[in-house]
Amino acid sequence: MSSSSPPIARLGAGQPAMRRPRGLRLRQGSTPYLFLAPFVILFLLFFIGPILYAFKLSLFTLHRHPSLNGATNTTTFGGLNNYQRAFGDADFLSGLKNMIAFGIVQVPVMLFLALTFALVLDSPFVRLKAFFRLSYFIPFAIPGVVATLLWGYFYTPSLSPVTGLFTKLSFGNSPNFFQPVSHLLASVGNIVTWEWAGYNMVILIAALQSVSAEIYEAAGLDGCGPIRTALFIKIPLLQPALVLTAVFSIIGTLQLFNEFSVFNQGGLAAVEPSVTPNYYAYTQAFTYGDFNYAATISFALALVTFVFSFAFLKLTSRGGE
Amino acid sequence: MATTVSSPGTGKQAAGAGRTLGKQALPMVFLFLFSVYFLAPLVWLVFSSTKNESDFSTAFGFWFSGHPQFLANVSTVLNVNDHIYLHWLFNTVLYSVISAVGATLFAAMAGYALSKFFFRGRELLFLIILGSLMVPITALALPLFLIMTDINLGFTHISLINTYAAVILPSLVSPFGVYLMRIYTAGSVSDDLLQAARIDGASEAGIFFRIVLRMTMPGLITVLLFSFVGTWNNYFLPYVVLSDQNYYPLSVGLAYWNGLTNQAGVSDVTYVQVITGALISVIPLVIAFLTLQRYWNNSLTLNTTAG
Numbered sequence: 001m002s003s004s005s006p007p008i009a010r011l012g013a014g015q016p017a018m019r020r021p022r023g024l025r026l027r028q029g030s031t032p033y034l035f036l037a038p039f040v041i042l043f044l045l046f047f048i049g050p051i052l053y054a055f056k057l058s059l060f061t062l063h064r065h066p067s068l069n070g071a072t073n074t075t076t077f078g079g080l081n082n083y084q085r086a087f088g089d090a091d092f093l094s095g096l097k098n099m100i101a102f103g104i105v106q107v108p109v110m111l112f113l114a115l116t117f118a119l120v121l122d123s124p125f126v127r128l129k130a131f132f133r134l135s136y137f138i139p140f141a142i143p144g145v146v147a148t149l150l151w152g153y154f155y156t157p158s159l160s161p162v163t164g165l166f167t168k169l170s171f172g173n174s175p176n177f178f179q180p181v182s183h184l185l186a187s188v189g190n191i192v193t194w195e196w197a198g199y200n201m202v203i204l205i206a207a208l209q210s211v212s213a214e215i216y217e218a219a220g221l222d223g224c225g226p227i228r229t230a231l232f233i234k235i236p237l238l239q240p241a242l243v244l245t246a247v248f249s250i251i252g253t254l255q256l257f258n259e260f261s262v263f264n265q266g267g268l269a270a271v272e273p274s275v276t277p278n279y280y281a282y283t284q285a286f287t288y289g290d291f292n293y294a295a296t297i298s299f300a301l302a303l304v305t306f307v308f309s310f311a312f313l314k315l316t317s318r319g320g321e
Numbered sequence: 322m323a324t325t326v327s328s329p330g331t332g333k334q335a336a337g338a339g340r341t342l343g344k345q346a347l348p349m350v351f352l353f354l355f356s357v358y359f360l361a362p363l364v365w366l367v368f369s370s371t372k373n374e375s376d377f378s379t380a381f382g383f384w385f386s387g388h389p390q391f392l393a394n395v396s397t398v399l400n401v402n403d404h405i406y407l408h409w410l411f412n413t414v415l416y417s418v419i420s421a422v423g424a425t426l427f428a429a430m431a432g433y434a435l436s437k438f439f440f441r442g443r444e445l446l447f448l449i450i451l452g453s454l455m456v457p458i459t460a461l462a463l464p465l466f467l468i469m470t471d472i473n474l475g476f477t478h479i480s481l482i483n484t485y486a487a488v489i490l491p492s493l494v495s496p497f498g499v500y501l502m503r504i505y506t507a508g509s510v511s512d513d514l515l516q517a518a519r520i521d522g523a524s525e526a527g528i529f530f531r532i533v534l535r536m537t538m539p540g541l542i543t544v545l546l547f548s549f550v551g552t553w554n555n556y557f558l559p560y561v562v563l564s565d566q567n568y569y570p571l572s573v574g575l576a577y578w579n580g581l582t583n584q585a586g587v588s589d590v591t592y593v594q595v596i597t598g599a600l601i602s603v604i605p606l607v608i609a610f611l612t613l614q615r616y617w618n619n620s621l622t623l624n625t626t627a628g
Contacts, residue, residue, distance in 0.1 A: 031434075031525045032435075032438035032440045033440070034525075035433055035434035035438075036431050036434045038426075038427045039494070039499060040446075041432035042494045043453075046490055046491040046493075047461065048453075050447075050461050051461065053464045053467070054464035055467060057464070091353075113355075115538060117355070120348050120351065121352075125348045125349075126349055126352060132352045134611075135356040135359050136356070137610075138360075138607065141550070141607050141609075141610040143554040143572075143602065143605045145556050147362075149575065150362040150365070151362065151590070152376065153578075158378060159377070160382075161382020161383060162382070168591065172444045175549075198359065201397055212428075218341070257557055258557060261560070262576045262579070265579070265580045266579040266582070267580065267584075278460075282463070282551050282561075285466075286561075291463070294463050295463060298463055298464075301460055302456050304343065305456075306455055306457060
């Protein structure tokens, strides 16, 4: 049915045996289904099922009926009412706006750093490459919660080993890292950059190493120095890897939750639910008990993620041709 | 922060210094400054775990204080509250090992089926798996919580909340692993070899376990590492589906301890206790990263060249 579809042809490149031998096809019977079964069953139960369930929940509206014996809740079918409410809800929109602003600043800064590290470490100028590569990458091995706690303590003047420097260097008082929201977003942006810049660097270095050495030799023969090689040969070659890291970063940005939750839970900062869409959904569910609206927010967020990822892929693929 | 890469390569910047030296100095300073940025919090973590609570907030952060008490701190972390930290450590290892091994095996099986067999709906299934990579994992946690609260088995209702299964079962699903294993199997297992094994009368299970798993070993280790780290570091899912401390993994437990530090009179959890607990929790992963670097590099190449 689909053996000739293009994705497979591409995936099988370099491996011409990707054809359909007759005998194999007759023999295979239920074999592929048995191999697929464990993954597919778990995938349906713990991935597709919950998503469909969330969608169903999002179509129902919660009604509270307060009474003397405590509140009773009922739900009625409301169609897309919840979605209408969400896209008119200032708190949800403020979370989205924060994440878009965050994505516009943090993702390019992080990827610019990752690209610079990769190019400098791939250049002939520097020594101690293994040490630097490892020291940039190691934060990726640190659990997000631990990274958030460490930086959270750095941001708290009574605990911090560094905020005292602001006074010592006569920059005046240390800034407040948690208030207002723009400062909080910048502080979390620093944590995310700290954790993920090295990871993205390693992806880019790996992509550089898969480039054939002949290309660089040819560039060298043409009188192309290391810096020109980096700018005019390596960066264009890295474009697919950069697009991939950007898409994953966009997805990650829209999902932000942990850092804000840990700050709030630990009393380091008072975080408003409207700070990120995920945090808002979490609060709707577990503070206000409105799982229908929480599911709507989660689902709307997934839709927004799809839209942004595809729009970014479209934009970059058009620019590349 | 103009980097040397974008500066003109004429070597005019350092008057007295030789061309090469000048070219080396700037990138090296740049690299060194950033290694301070990336390592400083970890260095601080190590020194802070050797201090007592008052030195922690007053003494210089990046060296030992006058009263080193690292072992005492470790002992507090391990013993406090009926060894709760050891429970969390055990839970984290259990969650990570079972999830990683299971997710990798299932991803390898599915990747093999998707790359080496032809059947109805294969491309549709693969498209759905690819699409699921874009679903925010956190968007899954809320419906998962609701489903797990009340599972209707027909004859009875059960709840998975506050069980090991609540964390492990969803972690066994790795669409990214299936995606990687499909590409890896297609590229590294030849059809002719599979055919030859079939002609020799090997069973389908035998072919998979003896031939396919062996030939895809680097891919398997990659998926194993990703799943292991993913589960070890996971916070949102366990945070949502667990409320009983005895089932917490380290991530949720440490965040919980941190929440108690601000409540003087209610609890005696100190910052140093959180810091030392955090240090112990990162050691296994850092060791894993250092010893398995080769595979990380491989895996990341695989990841981008396939896209």
